[in-house]
Amino acid sequence: MLEATLSALEQSARLRIAGAQSLEELEAVRVDALGRKGTLAQASKEMGKVPAEERGRIGKLLNAVKQQLEEALDAKKRHFEEAALKARLDSEWIDLTLPAAGVPRGHLHPISKIQAEIEDLFISMGFVVLDGPEVETEYHNFDALNIPADHPARDMQDTFWVEGGHVLRTHTSPVQVRGMEKLGPPLRMIAPGRVFRNESVDASHDHTFYQLEGMMIDRDVSVGNLTYFMKTLLGSIFGREVTVRLRPGFFPFVEPGFELDIQCLLCGGPGCAVCKQSGWVELLPCGLVNPNVLRMSGIDPEEWNGFAFGLGMTRLVMMRYGIDDIRQLQSGSLRFLNQF
């Protein structure tokens, strides 16, 4: 008798669970079936009427029905919760292709970028980075570099003169002199910086540009050492092995003096428009430090010698990024700078 009631009760509750449309309806089913005054509680009151030998079995049956209904209710509840979560998440759809928030990152000037690269490379090889004034004494800019006043080499650089007999430095080479004066030998230094030439401006000439001077003074510094450093420098800058060659060049502060050419990176040697069909691109002047220069800075050339080079950083930046107009570099134009 009770067994039949339980069976009907279970069947009806299952039907209602299946048909529930919301958590509230489901809760009502739970209260009706499993609540303290629910149908199952009512049914259990009938247990007393069950013959004693049946009681164990019916009792188990009652518990089983209760447990099964609870499970069914839970499952249905989970179903509703999952559906609700899914609906909420779905409603939170966002178009991630919209533009980013916050202030977009700014841009470093291309000269700053390349300068930092070269500085790091040389620092890793034990060089210090030195600085000198932009308004320089005539002595440091010329005389101490073996370019006395009546020397025709002064014509090699068109000079801005300022009051007090000073000049706007025409090259970063005076920092060599300052380095030797301040630190003495042995010395490994580079000096990046702004230099000035009193020339008319066009797409490939500006009155203001950037150089990077380098100098190493030690006991036995050779042309072979110079070539080694230059190859390392250029290989690092261009990110690949480069072929270089030295040929004679005249700069009063070095002896011997060289022009260093790099094998054209575009054509690799056979000749193209960039290298003017020669297969080589002139890149930097360098040489062994002239003993007069050492002597003037108080270094004994019999004991010490060294090499020096001057890298045209502006030119290098233009080569690296394919910039065809030097004037862009100091234009302050964001249309230019935003590209770096």
Next chain:
Amino acid sequence: MKFSFNWIREFTDVPQSTSARDLERLITMKTAECEGIEPVGDLLATACLATVVSVEEMPGGHHRKAVVETERYGLKTVVCGAPNCRAGMKTVYVPLGTKTIGGVESDGMLASGAELSINRDAAGIVDLAAGETLDRCAPDGVIEIDNKSITHRPDLWGHYGMAREVAAILGSELRDPVSMDLLPAGNAAIGVSIVDFSLCARYSALVFENVTVRPSPLWLQYRLEAIGLNPINNIVDFTNFIMAELGQPTHAFDRDLIEGGTIFVRPAKTGESIRALNGEDYDLSETNLVIADASGPVAIAGVIGGEATAIGGRTTSIILESANFLAASVRKTSAQLKLRTDASMRFEKAQDPENTTRALARAVALLEELSPGIRLVGGVADERKPAVPQPVIQLPLDWLARKLGRSLEVAEVRQILERLQFGVSESSPGVLAVTVPSWRATKDIAVKDDLVEEVGRMIGYSSIDPRPPALLASPPKPDPTRLFHRELRALLTGIGFTEVYNYSFVSEEEIGRFGFTAAEHVAVLNPIASGQELLRTSLLPGIRRNVVENTKYFDSFRLFEIGREIHRQPAGLPGEPAHLVAVVHARDDGARGLFELKHAAEAILPGAEIRPVEARSFEHPARAAEVVWRGETVGRLFEFGPSMEIDGRAAVLDLDLRKVGRRMGGESKYRPPGKYPSSEFDLSVLAGLREYVGDLRAKVEGFAGSLAESVEYVRQYSGPPFSEGVKSVTFRLRVGSPERTLASEEVGAVRAAIIEGMQGLGYELRV
């Protein structure tokens, strides 16, 4: 400087397999930089002499039909437009194929000097004198050498000197065009008096008479034309020719126009002046060396001759000067008079005094051909300071090998130096005694380092392997300033600022806008363009220009520059403090930009204070403040005022990085976070609308005592229920102790102290 391949080949043999282009490469790799090579006189490959047999006018009168007997191609009929074409003349024929002109078939052409690149005469066809030929007129290649690369090589300013290099490079023999035997012996027909041998080491001269001034032979015109010198007449041309060949400038005076029998070489006297060959008058001073006769200056030594004594159509007798002047003196005069000539360019490189009489000997040979019938008068006048013995340099080979970074054989080094005409002997084992030839000894080669180059370039630098040096590994000293500047760049780009570089120059107009005066700036003495007169004492004018320019393309942007200001000092070099200027531009009310920059300033300088101050003329009068860091004013934060004429608003941060750098350093010290909970409470202070929150906060903090961990601004509000002109500023206080949890009475006491203190200052508090 241009070099004719053919001219060089007159002095040394270049193998057939070596083209002008090959030679150009060799010279570039071993001697001096070549800038290019230009073929000239291509038509001369097929040109030949021709005699005009007959000439017939053609209808229209512009052309003539000429029948010519050519030396190489037989009888030819050509149509010729040249007005000087006449029967019987000797001219030049070029076979260019046939072409019909005015109904006549013209086979080839008769050529002008200009067409053949022999000279610049395009008025008519070449009109050859009797006996003249096209000898030495062959197609040529002209090699252009970068003048800068031979600044130190006086000997390379002539073809013979370059041929000497070529001979050394190729290992071929060198033929000297000079025959000193031609110089006449005997007393000179002219006296020479040198006042100061240090200014003029040597003055040689020779007198010629029975001179005829006339065109030079074609071969000589062609040589000059090829290297860009305009052939004029035999006398002008031969001096140019000798200069281009031997590097020695010479000058011919009309002897009849020279007063007295002596040439004086002396400094000019104050008040003297001269009209030069270029028609210009020059006022001279004692720093200018002149050549003078009895009446006054006749030439500016080493620079230019005078007009009054110049060679003219009536000249029959000349004094030929071949001298050596002090390089520095010529250079100074040339710079002072702003007059650079082919002669001054050579003299300022320090020419070889031994070359003066060589040039005269060469002149004797040339003039016999160029001016037939010419006669020498007397011997050579030759005043000089005693010749210095040729210097000898001791060259230790192991030292040389260390310098180059390559091992060397004695024989190899010896051969190289000897080919370059150095005298070489082995003074002791492994040491060469090297005698420097006179043409290399004036300036170029004095010490053994100079010989490194001679050997290095000839063995070829490519034969030296790149090798890392053997030296102590030592890390470079740290450079905090440079690191700081880099960090600044990284930080600023990270928060949206883009780096600009501006010029160091400013114009008067620009600084005027900022109320700066020209007098406080370092002035550029020789600007070549406008806007370069002054050096910047502030990065602001440049940044303003950047803002104005970029507003044309962008609605809002952020820029910064790290650069140097240049400030004049009472003595010595100017001060060059590095500055950072950052700017935020937007078309809004401007507040956001200012606070963005304040944020940047605090990120750069933790704990920096922004203290409102009186604005400068170019700043927004109600938006200007100083940046104070660690007790010192290190910069300013402001908005550009309306006088800056900016479309939109531009907030500016300007930091003196030198001051900042001085105050940097000091590691932070760690303190463990408190173990005991702290308490918080809010307080609102009523204050005047323009009372600075920063000041209020400082006051509150002052009363909070040692238990206060932080005083934080929460918000401010004005409006009902507060009366007009009053705002309520809310602060959140956090109090606590590292040793225990505070009792509520202790927290209350802090609160009460603040309230009491603020009330004591007259503030009302809402609690």
